[in-house]
Amino acid sequence: MVRAVLWDFGGVILTSPFDAFNDYEEAHGLPADFIRSVNTHNPDTNAWALLERNDIDPGEFDTLFATESMALGHRIPGADILALLSGSVRPEMEAALDAVIAAGYITACLTNNVVSDDTGATKRPDVAQVMAKFDHVVESSKVGVRKPEPRFYEIACELAGVEPNECVFLDDLGINLKPARAMGMQTIKVGKPGPALDELTTILGIPLKD
Known part of the structure; x- marks a missing residue:
């Protein structure tokens, strides 16, 4: 029996930052999906992973990401990446x-974030309004682990007082869904909201769309 619904934030509740990454790449003459490719190199120890665990600060990320991206052929300041992270709330997902x-x-929000971004703060009223609705919020920058590390999901279940097999988890990245599914959660990969909400409706048996 499902007792809890766990939601990723960026790319699920918010529009995906990947769209902003692609716009940046096009504007700067970079190969499509280059930024994402930088983030997939050494995914557990690269600049992005260190920042989401709060092991480095934004200034250190700025330098380290530039070094990592340069090694792959195109130098991008990390500060440019941080500026691309804010998305807009998807009204159908909030509903x-x-x-x-x-x-x-x-309900719980499971988000990989950084100390300086808006998903963990109240700089944006629209984001703060949605965050306040969750029973629990698990932020990588505060707990010191990140998706897809299994401990991140264990923390979420402990806070919610549920077992993994009592959870449905929505995320836009398959790599984040894989360990959750291995633990026993039902998972939904989110692209456009409509198909994802159809899946969630099937699992929960309640209407979620107008």
């Missing part, structure tokens, strides 16, 4: 979250 809450499910 679905409201419906899940109204139906009595436990």
